[in-house]
Amino acid sequence: MTEKIRIYLADDHQVLIDGLIAVLTTNKSFEVVGFSLTGENLYDKVTAKNADILIMDINMPEKDGIEVLKEFNEKGYTCQVIVFSSYDDIKFIKEVLQLGAKGYLTKQSAGEHLVEAITTVYNGEEFYSKTVREKIFKSFAGREKENDGIDVEEVLQSITEREMEILELISLEYSGKEISDALFISTNTVETHRKNLMKKLNVKTTIGLIKFAYKYNLLKN
Template sequence: MTKNIRIHLADDHQIILHGIQTLLQTIPHFEVVGSSLNGTTIYEDVTTNKADVLVLDISMPEKDGIEVVKEFAQKGFPCKVIILSSYDDLKLIKEIMDLGVSGYLTKQCAGDNIIEAVQAVADGEEYFCESIREKIFSNATKNNPKLNTYKPNINPLLTEREIEIIILIALEYSGKEISEQLFISINTVETHRKNIMKKLKAKNTIGIVKYAMNNHLIIS
């Protein structure tokens, strides 16, 4: 039996709250347990209703989303947090992720990704919508002469994130560097590495690098 995921929504626009709630409630094991129109009571609200996931807009009245996340970081996160924002500035995203946030979506992609994002962070993963993930990866690899910008057809079992990790490993990034560049935890990097090795049947990092070279993910 699938465990119910309790969700709290925070946005200063009632129509957005209603739209997200309507979408989330199409999933049987998702339960929207509360909502907030300003940032002042969010910590108390999610603690009281025992939410598992908070979907939080940055632009909140009285106390904005960043202040709310800082409050969570100081008091101890009572739930996982997904930021929902109009902003895609990498400096801002890194600052927020460094505070302990689990996911980041732009409002433009929320309709396509919010269900997947809630499930992912509830399962203990970090989540970015595709446009943000691609922007982060592009920034991490910019001006690297060994990066092959052409994307060939590769192992369909690999996710886009795993392909990015393979490329960074092949470009000689350490686990810590990958963590810093992709705004994800070291544990997440190592989990991806293990999954990649299993899917590729690679015995070690050399096997991952060979795969990247043989499939032209990098220029050798």
């Protein structure tokens, strides 16, 4: 039997929590191991439950999501965090990503993408709903080119044809599995190429890869 993905929920609305539990428990791959209506002691609660994924709102009483993420950042992540919020302000998005969240979903898009977000983040990738991606891209579109701390010309010459194919598909929001299917390679090979790209381009996230690609006009579209 395949081990289930252990999920912990945190939101200050009981009705929403109940709805999420109802949806998630219909999926045989998921197990909801607990929930909280506040951010107080959330790190300890999630760790005690040995959760794989924490789905968390930003706006919570006693300790908000930003404060919780700071605690995770300081103490060390014991699970992956997906922010699940009605806020789509770029300020919040940037802050939670800088603090180590691996996913950001707006509540408006949750019904369509929640399951995909959980499985994507659990498999070591990042997931952002479409509106969040658009806001991230717009936030750096048109900026002056910054010094990335690398020799850009040398790096561009070092990117292989296969890596460029993968970068193109990442920019089109393909998951690791979709890329492996499209290129007829294993998901492990996709992940190896993705990590090599991140190392070459001196970035830490998939969004960083796409940002670099747009900045230096590496994408065909």
